[in-house]
Amino acid sequence: xxAVPSAEKYFTLNEIAxxxxxxxxxxxxxxxxxxxxxxxxxxxxFLVIPVIIGxxxxxxxxxxxxxxxxxxxxxSFFGISGMHVFDVFLYTALGASIDAAGYVxxxxxxSVPFGVLAGIAGNLAKMVVNFAVNLAIGVPLVxxxxxxxxSSISHVLFGALGGLISAYLVARLIKTGVISRDATGxxxxxx
Amino acid sequence: MDLSKRAALxxxxxxxxxxxxxxxxxxxxxxLTLNPPDRMTPVIDSRETVSFGKSDFNxxxxxxxxxxxxxxxxxxxxQKDSPWYLMFVNTNVTPPYGGNPKLGRTGYxxxxxxxxxxxxxxxxxxxxxxxxxxxxxxxxxxxxxxLFVRGDAEPGTSMGPTTEMTDYNNIxxxxxxVRENPEDTAxxxxxxxxxxxxxxxxxxxxxxxxxxxxGEIIDxxxxxxxxxxxxxxxxxxxxxxxxxxxxxxxxxTFSLSLDMQFIRSEG
Numbered sequence: 324x325x326a327v328p329s330a331e332k333y334f335t336l337n338e339i340a341x342x343x344x345x346x347x348x349x350x351x352x353x354x355x356x357x358x359x360x361x362x363x364x365x366x367x368x369f370l371v372i373p374v375i376i377g378x379x380x381x382x383x384x385x386x387x388x389x390x391x392x393x394x395x396x397x398x399s400f401f402g403i404s405g406m407h408v409f410d411v412f413l414y415t416a417l418g419a420s421i422d423a424a425g426y427v428x429x430x431x432x433x434s435v436p437f438g439v440l441a442g443i444a445g446n447l448a449k450m451v452v453n454f455a456v457n458l459a460i461g462v463p464l465v466x467x468x469x470x471x472x473x474s475s476i477s478h479v480l481f482g483a484l485g486g487l488i489s490a491y492l493v494a495r496l497i498k499t500g501v502i503s504r505d506a507t508g509x510x511x512x513x514x
Numbered sequence: 515m516d517l518s519k520r521a522a523l524x525x526x527x528x529x530x531x532x533x534x535x536x537x538x539x540x541x542x543x544x545x546l547t548l549n550p551p552d553r554m555t556p557v558i559d560s561r562e563t564v565s566f567g568k569s570d571f572n573x574x575x576x577x578x579x580x581x582x583x584x585x586x587x588x589x590x591x592x593q594k595d596s597p598w599y600l601m602f603v604n605t606n607v608t609p610p611y612g613g614n615p616k617l618g619r620t621g622y623x624x625x626x627x628x629x630x631x632x633x634x635x636x637x638x639x640x641x642x643x644x645x646x647x648x649x650x651x652x653x654x655x656x657x658x659x660x661l662f663v664r665g666d667a668e669p670g671t672s673m674g675p676t677t678e679m680t681d682y683n684n685i686x687x688x689x690x691x692v693r694e695n696p697e698d699t700a701x702x703x704x705x706x707x708x709x710x711x712x713x714x715x716x717x718x719x720x721x722x723x724x725x726x727x728x729g730e731i732i733d734x735x736x737x738x739x740x741x742x743x744x745x746x747x748x749x750x751x752x753x754x755x756x757x758x759x760x761x762x763x764x765x766x767t768f769s770l771s772l773d774m775q776f777i778r779s780e781g
Contacts (some may be wrong), residue, residue, distance in 0.1 A: 472540070
């Protein structure tokens with residue numbers, strides 16, 4: 324019998340379950356909350372929320388990327404948005420950038436500036452990858468570039484609003500004891 | 515570095531990125547000023563020229579055409595108790611759009627047709643896929659439109675292999691001239707589905723006079739001419755088919771040429 328060295332799993336089963344649920348929640352929100360606003364990036368107001376909350380709870384690099392990947396794969400398979408299979412790149416980028424923001428800000432997502440910045444990072448990353456995919460599939464550069472400025476403003480705005488809501492929700496989760504934090508922001512269960 | 519400095523740097527980076535994106539946008543706008551779109555020829559507006567013979571009619575139907583319930587191909591004197599031979603021509607051009615100009619390229623499709631040795635009547639109808647449901651033109655009631663061309667050639671004695679249409683909704687339809695071949699891979703086809711819960715007869719029209727928003731019934735003996743496929747609203751069209759039906763077997767010398775082009779109705 325071959326002995327398999329026991330290695331500590333990076334994510335626990337509970338964390339994987341939570342991240343998968345958060346990824347599924349992004350997909351459900353994208354499907355259910357259809358607002359015909361026609362403003363670029365308006366879905367960022369709710370898409371970043373499960374990712375930020377997931378990252379704030381799990382507090383490990385890679386958690387946001389995992390959530391983004393799960394939601395991207397679901398959206399790609401169901402093909403409900405205009406980018407179809409390319410959604411996996413968009414949402415993985417969204418998750419990865421919130422991941423990076425969480426790491427830089429030590430997962431203090433309950434703080435409004437950090438939550439807002441994480442939301443902006445996620446929504447802007449999604450926009451940039453969207454532009455890259457458009458260019459890759461042959462959309463002329465001028466068509467993509469001519470809306471870049473206005474589009475980035477709306478992505479920042481809606482990402483910031485989503486981040487703001489997330490910060491409020493994370494703060495409430497901490498206050499009610501669902502997430503444990505000490506005064507420095509460290510997880511009380513880490514010791 | 516403490517967290518407040520990181521936050522300040524983060525916001526500064528966001529402002530920097532926004533400035534960069536605006537610089538890209540302004541550059542693109544300047545480029546468009548120097549190279550106006552009117553001088554460009556978008557690929558999507560390229561015209562399509564196709565020719566068909568009698569063997570390209572690949573469907574046979576008794577009086578009806580696709581809709582959520584069978585819809586007449588012709589009415590009145592044209593409504594014969596005889597089979598019609600049908601083909602569905604992919605227009606392959608930018609579809610007509612008559613909705614909000616902010617949301618789409620408004621315009622219509624001009625079709626130049628040229629019939630040679632037509633026997634009986636040729637009926638032209640339009641079908642379009644919008645999202646998940648199809649739409650077509652009506653030939654009865656308010657907003658009727660269609661084109662009927664009468665020919666005087668002697669009818670032929672045979673047509674190519676045809677598939678008899680028994681269903682008119684939720685069906686796979688092959689483009690003109692294409693037939694199912696069990697030994698070959700599945701050919702490209704259209705799945706025609708008219709949503710029973712919604713309409714579908716009020717937004718697509720055929721007309722020669724563009725001022726007639728709802729189109730017109732055109733009855734002519736002109737073997738060549740032009741007509742327009744128009745849309746008076748509704749969602750953008752994803753695919754546009756021209757249904758051509760003849761009520762007689764055509765002679766071997768029969769031919770139909772179509773030249774289709776999207777024409778913008780603004781600018």
